[in-house]
Amino acid sequence: MARVSIDVMLKDEILDPQGQAIERALPELGFAGVADVRVGKHIELELPDGDDLEERVEAMASDLLANPVIESYTYQVHR
Amino acid sequence: MARVSIDVMLKDEILDPQGQAIERALPELGFAGVADVRVGKHIELELPDGDDLEERVEAMASDLLANPVIESYTYQVHR
Amino acid sequence: MTANAAARGTPQPAPAPEKLAGELGLTPTEHQRIVDTLGRVPSVAELGAYSVMWSEHASYKTSKAHLARLPGEGPAVLVGPGENAGVVDVGDGLAVAFKIESHNHPSYVEPFQGAATGVGGIIRDVLTMGARPIAILDALRFGDPAAPATRRVADGVVCGIGGYGNAIGVPTVGGEVDVDACYDRNPLVNALCVGAMGRERLQLARAERPGDVAVLIGQPTGRDGIGGASVLASASFGGADTSKRPNVQVGDPFAGNQLIEACLQLFARGLTAGMQDMGAAGIACSTAELAAAGGLGMRVDLDRVPLREPSMAAWEILCSESQERMLALAHPAQLDELLAVCRRWEVAATPIGEVTDGDRLVFTHGGEVVVDVPAASMTDDGPVYQRPIDAWIHPRAGEDVDAADGAGAGAEAGQAGAPMASADLAAEWAELLSHPRVADPTWIAEQYDSAVGSATVAGPGADAAVLRLPGADGMPGATRRGVAITTDSAAQRCALDPAEGARQIVAEAARNVACVGARPVAATNCLNFGDPTRPTVMGAFSATVDGMAEACRALGTPVTGGNVSFYNATGSTDVHPSPVVGVLGVLADVGAVVPSAFRGAGDRVLLVGAPTRPGLAASLWQRVYGELAGSLPPVDLDAEAALHRLLVGLAGDGLLASAHDVADGGLAVALAECALRGGVGVRVTAEAGLSPRQWLFSESPTRVVVSVAPPEIGQVRHAVEAAGLGATELGETVDEPTLSVDGVATLDVHTAGRAWRGGLPAALGGGVS
Amino acid sequence: MTTRVGIVRFPGSCDERDAAYAVGLVGGEPQLLWHGDADLAGVDAVIVPGGFAYGDYLRAGALARFAPIMGAVAAFAGDGGPVLGICNGFQVLCEAGLLPGALTRNANLRFVHRWLPVRVEAHTPWSAGVQPGSVLSLPVKHGEGRYVHPQPHRLVEAGQVWLCYAQPDGSLDAAANPNGSTAAIAGVTNAAGNVTGLMPHPEHAVDPLLGGTDGPALLAPAAAATAPAG
Ligand SMILES: Nc1ncnc2c1ncn2[C@@H]1O[C@H](COP(=O)(O)OP(=O)(O)O)[C@@H](O)[C@H]1O
Numbered sequence A, B: 001m002a003r004v005s006i007d008v009m010l011k012d013e014i015l016d017p018q019g020q021a022i023e024r025a026l027p028e029l030g031f032a033g034v035a036d037v038r039v040g041k042h043i044e045l046e047l048p049d050g051d052d053l054e055e056r057v058e059a060m061a062s063d064l065l066a067n068p069v070i071e072s073y074t075y076q077v078h079r
Numbered sequence C: 001m002t003a004n005a006a007a008r009g010t011p012q013p014a015p016a017p018e019k020l021a022g023e024l025g026l027t028p029t030e031h032q033r034i035v036d037t038l039g040r041v042p043s044v045a046e047l048g049a050y051s052v053m054w055s056e057h058a059s060y061k062t063s064k065a066h067l068a069r070l071p072g073e074g075p076a077v078l079v080g081p082g083e084n085a086g087v088v089d090v091g092d093g094l095a096v097a098f099k100i101e102s103h104n105h106p107s108y109v110e111p112f113q114g115a116a117t118g119v120g121g122i123i124r125d126v127l128t129m130g131a132r133p134i135a136i137l138d139a140l141r142f143g144d145p146a147a148p149a150t151r152r153v154a155d156g157v158v159c160g161i162g163g164y165g166n167a168i169g170v171p172t173v174g175g176e177v178d179v180d181a182c183y184d185r186n187p188l189v190n191a192l193c194v195g196a197m198g199r200e201r202l203q204l205a206r207a208e209r210p211g212d213v214a215v216l217i218g219q220p221t222g223r224d225g226i227g228g229a230s231v232l233a234s235a236s237f238g239g240a241d242t243s244k245r246p247n248v249q250v251g252d253p254f255a256g257n258q259l260i261e262a263c264l265q266l267f268a269r270g271l272t273a274g275m276q277d278m279g280a281a282g283i284a285c286s287t288a289e290l291a292a293a294g295g296l297g298m299r300v301d302l303d304r305v306p307l308r309e310p311s312m313a314a315w316e317i318l319c320s321e322s323q324e325r326m327l328a329l330a331h332p333a334q335l336d337e338l339l340a341v342c343r344r345w346e347v348a349a350t351p352i353g354e355v356t357d358g359d360r361l362v363f364t365h366g367g368e369v370v371v372d373v374p375a376a377s378m379t380d381d382g383p384v385y386q387r388p389i390d391a392w393i394h395p396r397a398g399e400d401v402d403a404a405d406g407a408g409a410g411a412e413a414g415q416a417g418a419p420m421a422s423a424d425l426a427a428e429w430a431e432l433l434s435h436p437r438v439a440d441p442t443w444i445a446e447q448y449d450s451a452v453g454s455a456t457v458a459g460p461g462a463d464a465a466v467l468r469l470p471g472a473d474g475m476p477g478a479t480r481r482g483v484a485i486t487t488d489s490a491a492q493r494c495a496l497d498p499a500e501g502a503r504q505i506v507a508e509a510a511r512n513v514a515c516v517g518a519r520p521v522a523a524t525n526c527l528n529f530g531d532p533t534r535p536t537v538m539g540a541f542s543a544t545v546d547g548m549a550e551a552c553r554a555l556g557t558p559v560t561g562g563n564v565s566f567y568n569a570t571g572s573t574d575v576h577p578s579p580v581v582g583v584l585g586v587l588a589d590v591g592a593v594v595p596s597a598f599r600g601a602g603d604r605v606l607l608v609g610a611p612t613r614p615g616l617a618a619s620l621w622q623r624v625y626g627e628l629a630g631s632l633p634p635v636d637l638d639a640e641a642a643l644h645r646l647l648v649g650l651a652g653d654g655l656l657a658s659a660h661d662v663a664d665g666g667l668a669v670a671l672a673e674c675a676l677r678g679g680v681g682v683r684v685t686a687e688a689g690l691s692p693r694q695w696l697f698s699e700s701p702t703r704v705v706v707s708v709a710p711p712e713i714g715q716v717r718h719a720v721e722a723a724g725l726g727a728t729e730l731g732e733t734v735d736e737p738t739l740s741v742d743g744v745a746t747l748d749v750h751t752a753g754r755a756w757r758g759g760l761p762a763a764l765g766g767g768v769s
Numbered sequence D: 001m002t003t004r005v006g007i008v009r010f011p012g013s014c015d016e017r018d019a020a021y022a023v024g025l026v027g028g029e030p031q032l033l034w035h036g037d038a039d040l041a042g043v044d045a046v047i048v049p050g051g052f053a054y055g056d057y058l059r060a061g062a063l064a065r066f067a068p069i070m071g072a073v074a075a076f077a078g079d080g081g082p083v084l085g086i087c088n089g090f091q092v093l094c095e096a097g098l099l100p101g102a103l104t105r106n107a108n109l110r111f112v113h114r115w116l117p118v119r120v121e122a123h124t125p126w127s128a129g130v131q132p133g134s135v136l137s138l139p140v141k142h143g144e145g146r147y148v149h150p151q152p153h154r155l156v157e158a159g160q161v162w163l164c165y166a167q168p169d170g171s172l173d174a175a176a177n178p179n180g181s182t183a184a185i186a187g188v189t190n191a192a193g194n195v196t197g198l199m200p201h202p203e204h205a206v207d208p209l210l211g212g213t214d215g216p217a218l219l220a221p222a223a224a225a226t227a228p229a230g
């Protein structure tokens, strides 16, 4: 089994209301100068290792975990 | 400015229905053998660099970004 | 306007304008029309603005000529078609704004956000009129449940509507849902919003005084939804990455909630002199419409528009469809107060221009004039088309299916025509109850907050939703007065016979409103059709408009607004002609609402209205057991109007324990719904003269099932007679778990309930959130 | 004298007018409190209403707890003043540490709006006239109402479980639990008992025209002066 973590983020040009709301709140909480907050999903999972591991992860990410119209993803394999 | 990414995950003992839903959906889409799916948040932000950067990030994460009753966090600084 | 007010000059001509115009979807004739209007070659920004303003979506260039045939005026209508939403006088100094709109295509690309922004858009349309949005209804069409994408799309759409409506704090109180393979790759997502206000708060989208300041209120402008215009990126800026120009907008209900409260404050304090929401074609559209409607000009400095991405070009700023934005006009002396109100609600507000004498719409960017056009050339004086029309004729229209009990010639042997044992009719009854068209909507409705606002006297499950009108400050309980609202559609009927289908949809919607005890007063509609360049599609469109116009005139429900959505197709197959009608009714006292559910055992059950006729063409029974064919029993609009008056009268006199219209699935389904909703059994006897299947499942119009306490029977009969209608006593409600039609079919409540409650989750549930 | 009940209005609140309507119906005098103000204008009780404060972005209630008004609410609670968090308000009070535990996404990942039976487990000022064991019919409407606590038995032992999702006869089972809450918990109190929070909406159950009238049983302080509970 391999451990994979996948980050799914809204594409840069897509509005991220959640990130914006956090960014606006932070100064009031005493954290000054924080910028460009973006919030996405962090997914961790295990799957059977193999030569086609990357391929399967890509397919899973683009078919289910992310909607390519508005989201992009990156992943890391921990073998 | 430093770029920081923070992953916030539900603690292991807390039910993660989103992870479970993905785990159930994957076999139907042809991805067999996927296990132990957990879904959390991936937060990216920029903040002013400085000696106390780690301290500030920890404070932000524990005061705001994660709720210690149910969540834990890890972070990475990209300078 | 300071530095840039001085900006002068003529907008720079676009390179290769004809080619660019073509890529933007403008025809050569349309391009020539722009050149003739301006007397010069248009700039890139001008081409972008004209292309979105003259798009089918924004200009109604294909439908305009036909929509003019709809009746738009009536005694209660304060604002008819043309404004952002229709407005109706509901008495006691109160007015109600309402309108329905489609968000079909975006909801296939990104179901959650597509549906969410559809809800946001229609809420802002109603808000713009000065009204507090108090209710949403959603009319949904999904593909065949067996098709691979259907559940994902359905799940995303329902979550999107709830995600936006719940969080913005406007209750979703009703709607409808259906499935058909023609919507496999083109779901229909139509959202209707109702708003309430004092009559004196009415706002019009019109510039009134030169010198008034144009203030952009709400979210910063980003590259959202610059769909059609995205070719500009590659065409004029050296192949910029077009994937960075997503056709999808993202909604922010939180920002929407703040925007509602800020705008209502502005209206309450009289701080605006015109307001326009920003939907399709964003700043270009809102400025052009405000200016043109007032016969004035406007000058806007695009450098002042707050941007999400600093590098946006002028045409991108003009055409952006970023959500949760409004354009307000303010007298300069009131500007500071306006800005202060927005600050309090943490809503950004930025003066970006001013109303000018004359008729020119002028945009400057980077110190240069990038657009300089007559405002009305973008709005009123755009192209209008009379597209070729051919009659829409369904290949199997007119077949005598009712003689074969509805199945039609193509149906499998053994199901058509052959005499049925009563056990089979019971099985058919249960099967129909589980069809998504009539099944219990709880699976969807539970995902919506239908209660926020404390105004929802009747919500999902009622024939029409009923809302008790709030006070000017939004406080619940301010009056006893209420409005009823419902949506209806019948795409299969329209596919067989668009004109008759449209008449019946209006009749059914108004009947639903009358069933709860409200007097129908106005309508709105959303016309979802296929490719208008096909003459038969235009034939169906035209016939639909005629049928709708006739019915709306006869039933006293003028059409105060609506929406047209063309190019709905799965692959190369157009969707059925799919008009959706919303009808609004008025109740003097919400305490007199009539429920659709039976109230208890021992009440008499009557069928009131027109007699039951053979009517399985386009019925739910035919959809399940046959193929679309036949001719519709026509609706008698005079009898229909009489039925509505009768129902409102009976409700006002408190004579009805329940009332429910007979529609999809016929009497069998109507009786089951009354019983299952009320937790009461029912025993009836079928009338003679029709085959049992026709009697159970015919969908012939103008019929209502009512239940009446025995002592009131005489009075009810008398009223029915006076109305020139018929009433057949079918039987009574019983304290037994049975739905029984003597000698024809019997279902136990448990079986019926399981079919009815399980239908929707079985068909559409299980998508991954 | 009528009881003055403050209702906190955050950016993104939705049910504050509903709460005010309910307070008025049970005989109290509602007063909206602005999130940016730092005092409570001398009210006798505080309701933190439902909705989506700050869009519920990040986590439900996470951003609202930093609003200036919350300092005053905490001080009022510390002095023993009655505070009630409804739905989003419950989430805010948990995030603010005024109530134990946390609220997470419903187990089936769907928003749920439904009337259901709720059993009262403990005496609190807000349910002063209600016997523990009573079953009330109330609506829930939330997407993040799954109550989580690291040691639920401690809460039970301390008498801090206020309300549970139950069957109409008062029995507890999984089918009665709409969101997967630990131990079917629908509402809790702080150790002192004056701060309470619940996911169901008593303010939406005060008007026979709107579906039910069990709500006033959980709004006792609002009614105290004119209509003694019980
Ligand atoms: N998509 C939906 N959203 C909310 N409510 C719905 C939806 N679909 C159906 N309903 C509700 O279900 C009830 C029955 O729907 P329908 O069968 O279309 O009504 P009718 O038989 O009166 O034409 C109505 O109260 C309607 O508001």
Ligand SMILES: [Mg+2]
Binding pocket: C487, C488, C508, C509, C512, C663
């Ligand atoms: Mg109907």
